[in-house]
Amino acid sequence: MSATTSQNRLRCNQPSVGCLVVLLAHFLVALVSPAAWAASEKETPFSLGQTELEETFGANTPLGRFSYQAGRGLRLGKTGLTVGGFSTVEAEFLEGGERRGGLEELNFLISFDPVPFVHLFTELGVGTLAELERGRKGVHSNPSLEVERLYLDLGTNDALRLRFGKFLTPIGRWNLARIEPLLWTTSEPLIVEEVFDDSTTGAMLHGAVFPQGGALSYSLYGAYLPPLDAESDEHPARYSAGAHLEWASLKGWTIGASYFASQLENKEWNHLGGADLLWHPHRRVELSGEILFGEGSREDGRLWGLYAQTVVEVMRTLYLVGRYERFDPPGGGRAINLFDLGFAWVPVPYLRFKADYLITDHRHELAEPGVRMSFSLLF
Amino acid sequence: MGTRLLRIALVFALLAPSHLAGQESRVAVIVHPERRAELSPEEVAQIYLRRKRFWDDGAAIVPLNLPSQAPLRVHFSQRVLNQTEPRLADYWNRLYFDGILPPATLASTEAVRRYVASDPNAIGYVPVSEVDGTVRVVLQLE
Numbered sequence: 001m002s003a004t005t006s007q008n009r010l011r012c013n014q015p016s017v018g019c020l021v022v023l024l025a026h027f028l029v030a031l032v033s034p035a036a037w038a039a040s041e042k043e044t045p046f047s048l049g050q051t052e053l054e055e056t057f058g059a060n061t062p063l064g065r066f067s068y069q070a071g072r073g074l075r076l077g078k079t080g081l082t083v084g085g086f087s088t089v090e091a092e093f094l095e096g097g098e099r100r101g102g103l104e105e106l107n108f109l110i111s112f113d114p115v116p117f118v119h120l121f122t123e124l125g126v127g128t129l130a131e132l133e134r135g136r137k138g139v140h141s142n143p144s145l146e147v148e149r150l151y152l153d154l155g156t157n158d159a160l161r162l163r164f165g166k167f168l169t170p171i172g173r174w175n176l177a178r179i180e181p182l183l184w185t186t187s188e189p190l191i192v193e194e195v196f197d198d199s200t201t202g203a204m205l206h207g208a209v210f211p212q213g214g215a216l217s218y219s220l221y222g223a224y225l226p227p228l229d230a231e232s233d234e235h236p237a238r239y240s241a242g243a244h245l246e247w248a249s250l251k252g253w254t255i256g257a258s259y260f261a262s263q264l265e266n267k268e269w270n271h272l273g274g275a276d277l278l279w280h281p282h283r284r285v286e287l288s289g290e291i292l293f294g295e296g297s298r299e300d301g302r303l304w305g306l307y308a309q310t311v312v313e314v315m316r317t318l319y320l321v322g323r324y325e326r327f328d329p330p331g332g333g334r335a336i337n338l339f340d341l342g343f344a345w346v347p348v349p350y351l352r353f354k355a356d357y358l359i360t361d362h363r364h365e366l367a368e369p370g371v372r373m374s375f376s377l378l379f
Numbered sequence: 380m381g382t383r384l385l386r387i388a389l390v391f392a393l394l395a396p397s398h399l400a401g402q403e404s405r406v407a408v409i410v411h412p413e414r415r416a417e418l419s420p421e422e423v424a425q426i427y428l429r430r431k432r433f434w435d436d437g438a439a440i441v442p443l444n445l446p447s448q449a450p451l452r453v454h455f456s457q458r459v460l461n462q463t464e465p466r467l468a469d470y471w472n473r474l475y476f477d478g479i480l481p482p483a484t485l486a487s488t489e490a491v492r493r494y495v496a497s498d499p500n501a502i503g504y505v506p507v508s509e510v511d512g513t514v515r516v517v518l519q520l521e
Contacts, residue, residue: 111478156437
């Protein structure tokens with residue numbers, strides 16, 4: 001059964017989260033059919049068990065070899081399932097006197113690749129497991145299951161793939177890799193945190209072509225469903241649409257452009273534009289930056305902001321990090337200038353310890369100066 | 380006479396390793412004999428970075444790697460991917476965040492050659508000296 005016919009048989013007249021779930025369930029049922037499994041079988045002399053990092057442990061089972069690699073998850077034999085995740089312990093010592101810390105992230109990454117043209121992926125968070133804060137007695141815990149991402153990728157062509165579900169909004173670079181084990185600092189830039197919705201629930205066309213010298217990739221997306229499992233304190237746009245275009249050179253630099261349109265409740269459309277850059281001028285140096293301008297989906301009013309970040313490998317596994325930010329918030333408030341200085345120690349690719357100090361030109365609720373530290377793990 | 384033999388032996392001893400090293404440094408990128416594609420070094424790089432994931436006929440490409448400390452892999456990564464190991468590790472971490480894993484690793488060049496010979500969708504690399512009729516060379520790297 002092809003994915004296209006599956007879609008045609010199921011029609012959702014009223015967009016809803018339930019419809020999305022039914023759609024995904026429908027695909028799953030189709031994929032576990034004997035024909036699909038037969039298509040995925042290959043006559044090879046041995047199965048592919050190990051990946052980039054060495055296997056940490058493994059066991060042969062009737063379903064094939066269950067193989068776990070640190071930082072790359074547990075592959076469950078021939079089922080096409082991989083289960084992994086990440087976790088972060090954070091601590092903050094702010095100049096205003098606030099002290100807090102705890103186990104801030106425990107998220108699971110689950111992917112299911114039953115046949116080559118299907119990639120089902122979800123990221124599930126379990127909320128705050130343990131938090132200590134100055135002035136509050138005891139350890140506070142607020143565990144809850146949160147669907148950070150849930151999408152289905154379909155396609156047999158690098159140039160055109162279709163994604164349904166809840167996915168990270170492809171604006172710039174940072175928002176697509178926004179978790180602690182992938183970042184160089186403990187805090188994220190204001191233009192990533194305060195301007196647009198982190199995720200989009202809807203559909204996306206995406207792909208890449210490969211002219212000489214690099215890869216040109218694109219994404220065209222739109223939100224047409226109510227946000228799936230949105231944060232209670234956020235007010236995502238009812239409708240949104242956007243595009244991202246990126247050129248990744250094989251010589252070590254990447255440049256991108258973003259456009260994002262959003263409609264808040266009963267209002268006109270807001271328009272946001274941006275550009276991003278990643279460059280490795282030397283094998284020990286990484287430069288990156290983003291700029292955004294226009295109107296975001298969090299608040300009406302024109303804004304603009306940018307960040308520029310430098311990472312230098314000063315010795316093996318130890319990196320110095322510096323970032324400058326400027327943010328002109330919507331509504332004509334005073335612009336904020338920030339400097340974030342710190343270091344990151346990456347003893348192995350799946351462990352990262354960071355500490356940095358945030359300096360601002362004036363006190364502002366969006367960016368409190370102070371020291372922040374984190375220890376994060378990909379598992 | 381003895382000194383002369385010793386000199387000859389020394390000359391052979393010095394030449395032999397460099398000759399072998401030259402053989403090892405020539406890398407053949409191999410596919411199944413049914414696969415007719417020709418690939419440039421840049422296309423091979425995009426495949427090994429998991430950006431290019433499908434053959435032209437829509438079949439999923441199965442790229443194969445050697446263990447991370449294997450000299451041939453180090454040479455291949457430098458020659459084709461042009462990236463340092465820490466930067467590559469960062470790259471794979473980002474892709475792992477989207478559920479995409481790096482190329483599968485096999486223990487030896489013999490295992491790579493046997494796998495490629497048995498799977499029309501696989502691609503691997505071995506020393507030129509190990510290529511036989513069971514696979515087809517699509518690219519040769521010095």
